[in-house]
Structures are given as C-alpha cells and as structure tokens.
Amino acid sequence: MNSAEQRALDVSDVDSPLHSTEQTDQYLTFIMAGEEYGVDILRVQEIRGWETVTPIPNAPPHIKGVINLRGTIVPIIDLRQRFGLSKVEYGPLTVVIVLKVETRKGARVMGIVVDAVSDVYSLSSQEMRAAPDLGDNVNTSYIKGLVNVASKMVILLDINELLGMDTIPEVSASALNELKQAVDRH
Amino acid sequence: MSIDLSQFHQVFFEESFEGLQLMESSLLDLDCDNVDSETINAIFRAAHSIKGSSSTFGFTAVAEFTHVLETLLDQVREGSRQLTAEIVDLLLQSVDCLRNLLTGLQAGQTPDATHSRELIAAFNRILAVKPVAQGAGTQSATQAGKIDQPAKMEAGEAQGVTRWQIRFVPDSNILRTGNEPLRMFRELAELGELQCVASVDRLPDLNQLNPEECHLGWDISLTTAAPRSKIEEIFEWVADESDISIEAVDAIVPLATPQPDAEPAQRVSPSATLPEPMPDKVAPVSVGKEKEKESAKAESTSIRVSIEKIDSLVNLVGELVITQSMLGQLGTEFDMSKLTRLQEGLAQLEHNTRELQENVMRIRMLPISFTFSRFPRMVRDLSRQLGKKIELKLSGEQTELDKTVLEKIGDPLVHLVRNALDHGLETPEQRRAAGKSETGTITLHAYHQGGNIMIEIRDDGRGLNRQKIRAKAISNNLIGENDPLSDEQIQDLIFRPGFSTAEKVTDVSGRGVGMDVVRRNINELNGSIEVRSEEGIGSTFTIRLPLTLAILDGQLIQVGDQVYIVPLVSIVESLQPKLALVNRVAGGCDVFRLRNEYIPIIHLAEIFGIRPRNDNLEKSLLVVVETGTAKVALVVDDLLGQQQVVIKSMETNYRKVEGVSGATILGDGTVSLILDITDLVQMAGVHQQHKNGLRLVSSRAAQG
Numbered sequence: 001m002n003s004a005e006q007r008a009l010d011v012s013d014v015d016s017p018l019h020s021t022e023q024t025d026q027y028l029t030f031i032m033a034g035e036e037y038g039v040d041i042l043r044v045q046e047i048r049g050w051e052t053v054t055p056i057p058n059a060p061p062h063i064k065g066v067i068n069l070r071g072t073i074v075p076i077i078d079l080r081q082r083f084g085l086s087k088v089e090y091g092p093l094t095v096v097i098v099l100k101v102e103t104r105k106g107a108r109v110m111g112i113v114v115d116a117v118s119d120v121y122s123l124s125s126q127e128m129r130a131a132p133d134l135g136d137n138v139n140t141s142y143i144k145g146l147v148n149v150a151s152k153m154v155i156l157l158d159i160n161e162l163l164g165m166d167t168i169p170e171v172s173a174s175a176l177n178e179l180k181q182a183v184d185r186h
Numbered sequence: 187m188s189i190d191l192s193q194f195h196q197v198f199f200e201e202s203f204e205g206l207q208l209m210e211s212s213l214l215d216l217d218c219d220n221v222d223s224e225t226i227n228a229i230f231r232a233a234h235s236i237k238g239s240s241s242t243f244g245f246t247a248v249a250e251f252t253h254v255l256e257t258l259l260d261q262v263r264e265g266s267r268q269l270t271a272e273i274v275d276l277l278l279q280s281v282d283c284l285r286n287l288l289t290g291l292q293a294g295q296t297p298d299a300t301h302s303r304e305l306i307a308a309f310n311r312i313l314a315v316k317p318v319a320q321g322a323g324t325q326s327a328t329q330a331g332k333i334d335q336p337a338k339m340e341a342g343e344a345q346g347v348t349r350w351q352i353r354f355v356p357d358s359n360i361l362r363t364g365n366e367p368l369r370m371f372r373e374l375a376e377l378g379e380l381q382c383v384a385s386v387d388r389l390p391d392l393n394q395l396n397p398e399e400c401h402l403g404w405d406i407s408l409t410t411a412a413p414r415s416k417i418e419e420i421f422e423w424v425a426d427e428s429d430i431s432i433e434a435v436d437a438i439v440p441l442a443t444p445q446p447d448a449e450p451a452q453r454v455s456p457s458a459t460l461p462e463p464m465p466d467k468v469a470p471v472s473v474g475k476e477k478e479k480e481s482a483k484a485e486s487t488s489i490r491v492s493i494e495k496i497d498s499l500v501n502l503v504g505e506l507v508i509t510q511s512m513l514g515q516l517g518t519e520f521d522m523s524k525l526t527r528l529q530e531g532l533a534q535l536e537h538n539t540r541e542l543q544e545n546v547m548r549i550r551m552l553p554i555s556f557t558f559s560r561f562p563r564m565v566r567d568l569s570r571q572l573g574k575k576i577e578l579k580l581s582g583e584q585t586e587l588d589k590t591v592l593e594k595i596g597d598p599l600v601h602l603v604r605n606a607l608d609h610g611l612e613t614p615e616q617r618r619a620a621g622k623s624e625t626g627t628i629t630l631h632a633y634h635q636g637g638n639i640m641i642e643i644r645d646d647g648r649g650l651n652r653q654k655i656r657a658k659a660i661s662n663n664l665i666g667e668n669d670p671l672s673d674e675q676i677q678d679l680i681f682r683p684g685f686s687t688a689e690k691v692t693d694v695s696g697r698g699v700g701m702d703v704v705r706r707n708i709n710e711l712n713g714s715i716e717v718r719s720e721e722g723i724g725s726t727f728t729i730r731l732p733l734t735l736a737i738l739d740g741q742l743i744q745v746g747d748q749v750y751i752v753p754l755v756s757i758v759e760s761l762q763p764k765l766a767l768v769n770r771v772a773g774g775c776d777v778f779r780l781r782n783e784y785i786p787i788i789h790l791a792e793i794f795g796i797r798p799r800n801d802n803l804e805k806s807l808l809v810v811v812e813t814g815t816a817k818v819a820l821v822v823d824d825l826l827g828q829q830q831v832v833i834k835s836m837e838t839n840y841r842k843v844e845g846v847s848g849a850t851i852l853g854d855g856t857v858s859l860i861l862d863i864t865d866l867v868q869m870a871g872v873h874q875q876h877k878n879g880l881r882l883v884s885s886r887a888a889q890g
Binding site: 052053054055056057058059065066067068071072073074075108109110 | 794834835836838840843845849859
C-alpha cells in the first residue's frame with residue numbers, strides 16, 4: 001500500500017517540452033509487451049502500484065477485480081489480457097493507471113494494469129496518422145492514431161472507445177500483429 | 187377524514203415538472219417516420235402519472251387535459267395512429283400549457299384554462315378522425331389550423347398583470363428597528379418587474395446628517411401578477427411607522443391578449459407556427475416563477491426533524507467527546523497495566539459510534555403516513571367517480587422508513603390503489619350478486635419484518651381473473667394456446683408493460699401502464715412485490731422494502747480466499763451439515779433436510795468459480811438464508827464476524843454483477859462483495875440445469 005502511494009506520481013505536473021503555436025495534446029505512454037501505447041493525459045487520474053484486488057465472480061478474465069480507491073469501488077482491467085497478449089506475473093513494478101472514462105452512462109473511473117509507464121509526449125494532430133483500415137474483421141475504433149516518436153511507433157488509444165463500451169469487443173494479438181504489419185508497409 | 191393535502195403539493199409539483207421535462211425531451215427526440223416505442227412509452231408514462239396525481243389533488247383542469255393527451259398517446263403507442271409532425275407539435279404545446287397550468291397552481295392562482303381548452307379542442311378534432319394509420323396525417327393538419335379560433339371567447343377571466351405605483355416614505359428611525367428597505371425591495375423584485383426612484387427631499391445637509399437615520403423616500407413602480415395582499419405583506423412590519431401608499435395604475439393587462447391579434451395573421455402555415463405563440467404567453471409570468479422554482483427546490487431537499495432527535499444526537503456527540511478525551515489521556519501515559527481500561531474505553535467508543543450512527547440514520551426516517559395520507563381523498567373522489575362504495579382502512583401509519591425510499595414508493599402505491607379501486611373492487615350490484623356486502627374494503631397496512639418494511643395493499647374484490655389473463659396472454663402471443671399458466675407466470679404477466687385486461691379504458695386505469703413501472707420502481711429500491719389473489723375473494727399486493735439504502739447489517743463469510751457479506755436479515759440459521767441429511771435429488775440439486783423441510787443447497791464456490799478451501803461438505807458450514815418465500819442453504823468455508831457495512835454501488839464504475847448487490851469496504855481497506863440472495867437462487871437454478879450431467883457423475887463418484 002505504502003510503496004504504491006509513494007510511487008503514485010502527480011502526472012499533471014509534467015512540463016510540456018514543446019511550446020508551439022499549433023494545438024498539441026499530451027499523452028502518457030506505457031509499455032506492454034515491448035510496444036508503446038499512449039493515452040490522453042487529461043484522462044489520467046493517477047498512477048498506482050499493483051495491489052491485491054477483490055475478484056468479481058464470473059467476470060471476463062481481463063477484468064481482474066475491484067479495488068477501494070479512497071472509498072469508491074474501481075474496477076481494474078488487465079490491458080495485456082484485454083489485448084490477448086501473454087499473461088505476466090504481477091511484480092513490484094507492475095503499474096495501474098487510473099483513468100476517467102466517458103461512457104454513455106456518464107463518467108466512470110477504471111484502472112488498467114500495464115507493464116510500465118514510459119513517458120509523456122506532446123503531440124500535434126498533424127503528427128498523428130490514422131490507424132490503417134484492416135477490413136471488417138479487425139475493429140480498430142479504439143485506436144485514435146499512430147505516431148512516430150524517435151523512430152518508435154506509439155499507438156494512441158481512445159480509452160472512451162476501448163473501455164466505455166458495455167460489451168468490450170475482442171481485441172486479439174493477431175489483430176495487433178496485422179496492424180503492425182500494415183503500419184510497416186506504409 | 188380530513189387531511190390537509192396541501193402539504194404534499196410541493197412533491198406533486200416537483201414530480202410533475204420532472205415528468206414534463208422528460209416528455210419534452212422525449213418528444214424532441216421523436217422521429218415521426220421511425221417511432222421508437224420505448225420513447226412513446228416514456229412520454230405516455232409521464233403523462234399518465236401527471237394525470238394520476240393531479241386528480242388525486244383535485245386539480246381537475248390538469249387531469250382533464252392530460253386525459254385527452256393520454257388518449258391520443260395511447261393510440262400512437264398501440265400503433266393505430268400514425269405519428270405526424272402536427273401531433274408532435276401539438277404535444278409539445280401541451281407540455282408548455284401543462285407547465286403553465288402547474289406553475290399557476292403552484293403560485294396559488296386559479297389557472298388560466300383558455301389555452302388548455304383550445305388544445306383539448308384540437309386533440310378532440312384529431313381524435314375524431316378515425317385512427318387509421320394512413321391519411322390521419324393530412325387530416326389532422328387541416329384540423330390543426332383551426333385550433334385557436336373557437337376557445338378565444340372564454341378568455342374573459344384571464345389572470346392579469348398589474349402595474350402598481352407604490353410610495354414608501356419610512357420613518358427616519360426605521361433602520362434602528364432593524365428594518366432594511368433594501369431587503370423589502372428585493373422581495374418586491376421577486377414579485378415582478380421593479381423600478382425604484384429615490385427621493386432626496388428630506389436629505390439634510392452633510393454636517394447635520396445622522397448616518398443611523400433614514401432620510402430617503404421611494405417611488406416604486408412594480409409590474410406583477412401578484413395580488414395587492416402580497417405587496418402589503420412585504421410592508422407589514424413598517425406600515426405603522428411609515429408613509430405608504432399602494433395604487434394600481436394600469437388597468438389589468440390580461441395575459442392572453444397579445445395572442446388573438448397576433449395569431450390569425452400568422453396562421454398561414456399552421457404546423458410551422460403553432461409552437462410560436464407560447465413564448466409570448468409565458469414571458470410575463472416567468473419573472474416571478476423563476477424564484478418560486480428555486481424555493482421549491484430548496485424545500486424538496488430539506489427534511490423536518492423533531493427537536494428530540496436532534497437533542498439525542500447532541501447528547502451522543504457529547505458522550506463521544508468524553509470517550510475520546512478519556513482515550514486520549516490514556517494514550518499519552520500508556521503502559522500495560524492500563525490495558526483493561528483501554529479495552530473498556532474502546533468498547534465504550536464502539537457503543538457510542540453505533541448509537542450515533544443509528545441516531546443519524548433515524549433522522550432520515552419518516553413515518554409512512556406521509557405517503558398514506560394522500561389516499562383517503564383519492565379513494566373518496568374515485569369511488570364517487572366509479573360509482574362504487576369503498577371503505578379505506580389504514581394501519582401502521584407510524585411505521586418509519588427512509589426518506590428516499592418513502593419518496594420513491596409514493597407513485598407505485600398510488601398505482602396499486604387505483605388499480606384495486608378500478609379493477610379489483612366490483613360495483614355494489616355485482617357485490618350484492620356475489621353475496622358480499624355492498625361496500626368494498628381496501629386496506630393499506632405497513633409493518634416491520636426483520637430489516638424490511640412491508641406494505642400490504644389488500645382489497646376484497648373480485649381477484650385476478652385467470653381466464654382473462656390467460657386469454658390476453660394468448661392474444662399477445664406471450665404464451666401458446668395450450669400452455670398451462672402457473673401462479674408465478676400470472677404474477678409475471680400482470681407486471682408486464684402494456685398488459686391490461688380491463689374491458690374499457692377509464693380515466694382511472696386500465697391502459698396497462700403502471701404495473702411494469704411499479705415493479706421497476708420497487709426493484710430499484712432493492713425491494714420486491716408479490717401478489718396473492720383468489721378469485722371472488724380479493725387480491726393482496728405485498729411490497730417488501732429495505733429500511734434504508736445506505737447501511738446493512740452483514741455477516742462476513744469466507745469462501746476460498748474470498749470474504750463475502752450476507753445481509754444479516756436474510757440469514758435464518760447457520761449449521762454444520764451431516765452428510766446423512768444431504769440428499770441428491772434427481773435433476774442434480776442437492777437438498778438438505780432441516781427438521782421437516784428440504785432445503786436446496788447452493789454451492790457458492792461453484793457458482794462464483796472459486797476454489798473452496800475444502801471439498802468435503804461435512805467440513806463446511808451451511809448458512810440457511812430466506813429469500814421472499816423460499817429458503818436455501820449456502821455452502822461456506824467459514825463464518826467470520828458480523829458488522830454493519832456501508833453499501834457502495836458497483837454500478838458507478840462498473841456494472842451490475844450477477845449475484846452481487848453491491849460492495850463495501852472492510853476495516854482493512856479491502857473491498858468485499860455483498861451477496862444478493864434472490865439473484866443467487868436464480869443463478870443456481872440456471873447453473874444446475876447446465877451442469878446436470880456433470881453433477882450426477884461427480885455425486886456418484888463421491889458416493890462410490
């Protein structure tokens with residue numbers, strides 16, 4: 001508990017490195033299975049360490065359970081399992097990003113488990129490329145766009161799309177692979 | 187029985203305005219070509235409850251108006267009438283008209299019925315056209331054009347606005363008596379449009395000026411719909427020592443006058459301009475109304491608490507402070523010899539906290555008479571209207587329950603009582619023919635049972651007609667021609683939307699709206715409703731509600747490595763099972779013989795998909811719980827403590843979880859889920875069917 005609180009860092013303090021006239025948004029990026037993903041930093045409430053959750057009976061496997069976040073019950077979602085990536089043991093470095101998600105039923109607070117938090121980037125919409133259309137069988141609506149930062153690809157996620165839906169569509173590892181290949185071809 | 191209904195008016199207005207808002211937004215969402223039945227139902231329900239409660243309170247103008255509105259909506263809902271843009275326009279106007287009527291009533295004025303009569307006439311013209319899906323649109327369009335003409339003659343008694351000229355020259359000592367003119371002006375401004383000119387005639391030279399005296403006089407011009415008495419009331423305290431004159435300057439300006447002149451000219455394209463006159467009409471009154479709405483809001487969120495309850499709270503807080511300082515002192519110079527005193531102190535603290543909690547909860551509790559007392563008037567009016575002789579018996583009015591629960595249970599109760607009056611009870615002739623006394627009886631009875639409050643609505647009428655329900659269910663394709671109909675199914679059927687067996691639709695009920703809403707409202711409060719009925723003898727609806735929605739007495743149980751909470755009220759007993767008493771019934775369900783009963787066993791670990799600590803039933807514990815009518819036994823690994831838990835919603839950030847009614851936070855900060863026994867029983871039923879084959883095999887293995 002304590003270590004989690006110590007490591008909780010206030011993300012709103014992060015300075016924006018770029019001061020350009022064009023509209024830039026800040027993204028918090030995190031690492032999962034070697035890939036870097038980004039979420040809109042304004043959606044991030046806090047970053048915590050992993051702590052034991054209370055499992056929800058009969059919930060899908062990627063929903064790990066609920067935690068007590070200062071009096072409110074917050075569900076925790078394992079993004080690895082959500083994306084169909086291989087499971088890893090949770091360790092002291094495992095991080096939970098607490099996000100505020102806008103859904104049709106109002107704002108919800110949810111936590112996502114990721115491998116590690118990486119960086120904060122200021123990105124303009126020009127730098128962003130739309131996710132390639134992979135046909136009907138791969139749903140890419142939860143991908144806001146792709147962006148290259150220092151020759152790395154960062155996948156920007158639309159968390160409202162990703163977590164806001166009542167029935168979460170299956171995102172599979174093969175879909176992600178297809179996506180990567182499509183990007184490489186570009 | 188004379189009960190002052192006016193105390194409930196505020197609630198009625200609140201509810202009605204809410205309903206109107208809903209109607210308006212739903213109407214605006216409607217797409218004529220592709221009508222969403224859920225939206226129509228929502229509009230219909232809102233209109234229906236406004237009609238219901240307004241007739242309860244004797245606001246006939248509103249009730250009559252909504253009835254016509256509702257008839258039209260009903261046809262749309264059934265699909266027998268095509269929804270056209272005209273109808274939607276007309277409905278929107280009706281919402282505005284109703285809002286005007288209600289604000290008028292809220293301000294204690296006699297409402298101006300002119301506009302509503304116009305609209306009623308328009309509705310009747312539309313209704314007169316045969317409800318054929320096609321063609322109705324064009325017809326009603328031509329009809330709608332004539333709306334405004336006929337009812338105009340009746341505009342005579344319109345509520346008007348008057349301009350008052352007030353001269354107010356206070357005594358120079360007015361400020362010393364604590365009367366502040368500015369405050370009075372503010373109050374005047376709430377009545378209407380205010381213009382104020384100060385006269386400085388009496389103002390002395392600066393060197394003679396006494397700042398504690400008032401040397402000013404005012405000429406005030408006020409345009410308001412409020413009567414003279416309202417203005418006089420404001421000056422009531424200073425009237426004796428001041429020079430005040432109040433005169434009406436302008437003759438009364440009737441509210442509706444701008445309309446007749448303006449409208450005929452605009453009436454080229456009726457459907458387009460129909461909604462427009464409304465803003466003109468609303469504007470003059472809206473100044474004062476804004477303020478009234480504010481005060482209404484403030485009233486609805488406040489609660490009246492007896493001084494005794496407050497005093498006992500103050501005492502308890504006093505005790506708490508004493509305990510706290512005692513413990514504080516003990517802590518500064520603590521050694522092991524004082525351990526017993528520390529333990530005593532902590533026990534004292536626990537006692538104080540619990541009592542404080544109970545008392546705070548009690549503040550939210552109100553007697554159910556708040557809801558019950560609106561029924562005598564309603565029953566009297568309705569019985570006259572229906573030509574029935576009805577006696578209403580109330581008992582247990584002093585039963586207290588949470589204010590939130592109380593507010594939400596009002597509407598369902600009204601629906602149930604109206605149903606009982608209209609469908610349940612027979613006419614005097616029918617009753618005589620059936621060999622019963624001419625006067626029918628409706629009994630409303632409230633009492634506590636365990637941690638629940640029970641409300642019974644009992645009538646000695648004709649009871650539910652199984653044949654009719656059956657026929658209706660068949661005609662609605664809910665059941666097949668030859669399907670048997672069990673009592674549970676009947677229960678389920680009558681709570682379905684749009685299911686009504688009444689022969690004719692009356693002002694009172696019979697449109698089949700209501701029962702579904704009743705059940706939904708009650709379920710939202712974590713309550714349940716059951717009906718028992720015998721043909722020819724009567725029906726009884728029993729509502730079970732939790733006393734409060736915030737706190738629960740819970741029993742902590744352990745299953746595997748998880749801790750769950752079972753509501754203490756539902757626990758009958760806990761025991762260690764003997765294998766000899768456990769039987770496996772064909773069909774895969776384990777039952778346990780408890781004295782003379784056979785109780786189905788629910789394997790919690792299996793349902794929730796967790797590993798129990800031990801697979802041996804004999805080493806586990808059985809917690810026998812009661813749900814409504816049935817008893818089941820939960821298999822748990824261990825019983826932990828009992829404690830009061832604060833209920834937290836899972837739905838805020840997640841969604842409803844089957845078998846779980848909520849969550850709570852335990853003393854160590856971890857989350858524990860609260861079990862929903864009714865849900866669990868259902869889940870177990872489903873589960874059992876899935877696993878039939880498997881269970882039989884495993885049970886044989888266990889025996890062999």
